[in-house]
Structure formats: structure tokens, C-alpha cells
Amino acid sequence: MGRSPCCEKAHTNKGAWTKEEDQRLIAYIKAHGEGCWRSLPKAAGLLRCGKSCRLRWMNYLRPDLKRGNFTDDDDEVIIKLHALLGNKWSLIAGQLPGRTDNEIKNYWNTHIKRKLLTRGIDPQTHRPLSAAAALTAGLPSPARPPTVLFARPAPSEDGGHSSGGGSADHAPRCPDLNLDLSVGPPCSPPKTPAAAASTPTSQQQQQQRTTTICLCYHLGVRSGEACSCKSPSPAAAGFRFLRPLEEGQYI
DNA sequence: AAGGTTAGCAACCGCGAATTA
DNA sequence: TTAATTCGCGGTTGCTAACCT
Numbered sequence: 165m166g167r168s169p170c171c172e173k174a175h176t177n178k179g180a181w182t183k184e185e186d187q188r189l190i191a192y193i194k195a196h197g198e199g200c201w202r203s204l205p206k207a208a209g210l211l212r213c214g215k216s217c218r219l220r221w222m223n224y225l226r227p228d229l230k231r232g233n234f235t236d237d238d239d240e241v242i243i244k245l246h247a248l249l250g251n252k253w254s255l256i257a258g259q260l261p262g263r264t265d266n267e268i269k270n271y272w273n274t275h276i277k278r279k280l281l282t283r284g285i286d287p288q289t290h291r292p293l294s295a296a297a298a299l300t301a302g303l304p305s306p307a308r309p310p311t312v313l314f315a316r317p318a319p320s321e322d323g324g325h326s327s328g329g330g331s332a333d334h335a336p337r338c339p340d341l342n343l344d345l346s347v348g349p350p351c352s353p354p355k356t357p358a359a360a361a362s363t364p365t366s367q368q369q370q371q372q373r374t375t376t377i378c379l380c381y382h383l384g385v386r387s388g389e390a391c392s393c394k395s396p397s398p399a400a401a402g403f404r405f406l407r408p409l410e411e412g413q414y415i
Numbered sequence: 416a417a418g419g420t421t422a423g424c425a426a427c428c429g430c431g432a433a434t435t436a
Numbered sequence: 437t438t439a440a441t442t443c444g445c446g447g448t449t450g451c452t453a454a455c456c457t
Contacts, residue, residue, distance in 0.1 A: 180425075180451085202442060218443080219426065254445060265445075266425080274423055 177211045181220055185210055189217055190225055223264045230262025234271055242268060242276060247290040 177185070192208035198221070201214035210217060234242075238260060245256040253265035253272075260268065272287075280287040 178427075200442090213427095214442085215428090215444090216426075222444095223425075251446065269446075270424055 176205075176213050176216070178216075181212075181224075185212065186220070186225060189221060193221060193225075219266075223266045226264075228262055229264065234263075234275075238263075239276060239279065242272065243280070243290075246272065246276075246287075 188208050188210055192204065192210075196207070201218040204210075204214055204217050205212045208217070212220075241259065242256060245259055249255050251269075253269045257263050257265040257268050277287040280290075281293070284293050285291070286293050
């Protein structure tokens with residue numbers, strides 16, 4: 165099936181947004197709310213394509229965005245989530261209120277990658293760099309043998325993204341790792357259509373009521389992605405259930 | 416001071432997923 | 437059921453300010 169272009173490229177502006185364009189977009193969304201990005205530019209009097217408007221709003225104009233530097237705690241959360249999820253920037257951003265996926269992606273590429281490399285850790289696999297790799301990267305060998313922080317199967321090892329990686333039959337590479345990444349109170353329950361459509365059985369409801377949720381399910385990870393859960397039902401056996409955080413508890 | 420290089424960030428592009436008709 | 441449409445994501449590019457020589 166073909167794809168129509170997202171917009172009439174001949175009649176759209178490109179490049180940096182002007183203040184006037186920003187104001188128009190903000191005013192329109194304040195008046196009408198988000199959504200229907202395709203028709204928004206015309207309705208708002210903008211010579212931009214809908215994708216561009218959405219991106220500008222999501223990454224720059226949203227009032228709830230937190231501008232400014234990342235803290236060391238933010239860094240560690242990002243590293244942990246990246247170890248678990250890989251390059252799922254939108255999922256990672258979902259755990260950092262006020263941060264956008266684009267911002268985190270940029271921050272990862274410009275800061276955290278380097279930070280991990282200086283620790284002697286491969287930013288993609290979260291495993292120690294070999295001495296040779298460290299040398300070719302132009303980095304000094306670590307003073308002490310690097311510790312594996314958050315190991316995820318390397319793509320070359322499992323043939324790509326996750327098919328069962330992290331399941332019970334894979335012994336943990338770092339047994340001391342306590343990755344409690346449960347989603348805290350600020351986040352709402354799963355809202356993906358698939359999740360919403362899967363009406364839980366009474367047994368499932370009871371299981372969810374009692375104590376446990378699957379982080380990956382909660383984050384909206386579909387089966388076959390980062391989550392090792394193979395079952396179509398989030399409450400079915402095989403999920404890694406994590407205890408929800410206490411009130412006020414934070415990752 | 417001028418030119419070159421690097422780092423950081425905003426924005427674009429292409430694709431797949433989800434939704435709609 | 438299927439094709440068309442829209443949305444959202446991740447990778448990449450390009451601009452610019454800061455830094456270096």
C-alpha cells in the first residue's frame with residue numbers, strides 16, 4: 165500500500181521556528197487542544213506540516229516541559245532504563261516527567277555515552293569494553309576492572325531485539341543488581357489500546373489487585389520488544405512481576 | 416583576530432503501528 | 437478484510453555557539 169506525503173512540501177516552511185509560529189501554535193492548542201495534527205497547520209494558519217507542529221509542541225512548547233540540566237540521579241535513571249529497554253526513548257522519557265524523548269536521546273548521545281565509555285562500559289550493551297575496544301576508542305584503561313552495571317543481551321548475541329532475553333533461563337549477569345523500575349503513582353494505568361482492550365479475567369484482576377505488575381507491560385512495551393513476556397495477556401505466567409512502589413516512593 | 420574543529424541541540428525523514436473507512 | 441490515512445518513534449542531519457590552534 166502506498167503512503168501519501170504527510171503534507172504539501174511545496175507550501176510548507178522548514179527549519180527553525182519563528183516566535184510568531186510558536187505563538188500561533190501555542191494559541192491554537194490552548195484553544196482547541198492537541199490532536200489532529202494533519203489539519204492543525206491549516207486551521208492554525210501555519211505553513212508547516214502536521215508532523216513538524218507536533219514535534220515542535222512536544223519537544224519545545226509544551227508547558228509541562230522541564231528545561232535545564234539533567235541531574236546525576238536523572239543520568240542513573242536513564243542508564244538503568246536504557247539497559248532495560250534499549251533505545252526506547254519515548255518509554256524512557258515517560259519515566260522522567262518533563263523530559264522529552266528527543267531531549268533524552270540527544271543527552272544520551274552527547275553526554276551519557278561518553279560517561280559510560282569513561283567508565284569502561286559499552287553504552288549499547290552495558291557490558292565492559294574490552295581493553296582493545298577501549299584502546300581503539302582512545303580511552304584510558306580503567307584503574308580497576310569495570311563492573312557490569314546493567315547487562316542486556318548484545319544484539320549480536322541474540323540476533324536482535326529480544327526474543328526471550330532476560331527470561332528466567334538466562335542467569336543474571338549481575339546478581340546484585342536491584343532494578344526496581346516499577347512505575348510510581350504519578351503514572352496512570354496502561355492506556356495502550358491493546359492494554360485497554362484486554363479485559364482482565366477475574367483471576368487476572370485479582371493478581372493485579374494483590375501486588376504485582378509487569379514493568380514492561382506498564383510501560384507499554386509490546387511483546388517481542390524489550391519485555392521478555394511472550395504471553396498476550398499481561399497477567400499470564402511468564403511475566404516478570406514487580407512490586408508496585410509505595411505511596412511517594414520513586415525510582 | 417581568523418579559521419578550523421567539536422559539542423550540543425532542534426528539526427527533518429522514513430518507517431512501522433494503529434486507526435479509520 | 438483490506439486499503440488508506442494518521443500518528444508516533446527512532447535515526448539522522450544540519451545549524452550554531454563554544455572552544456582550540
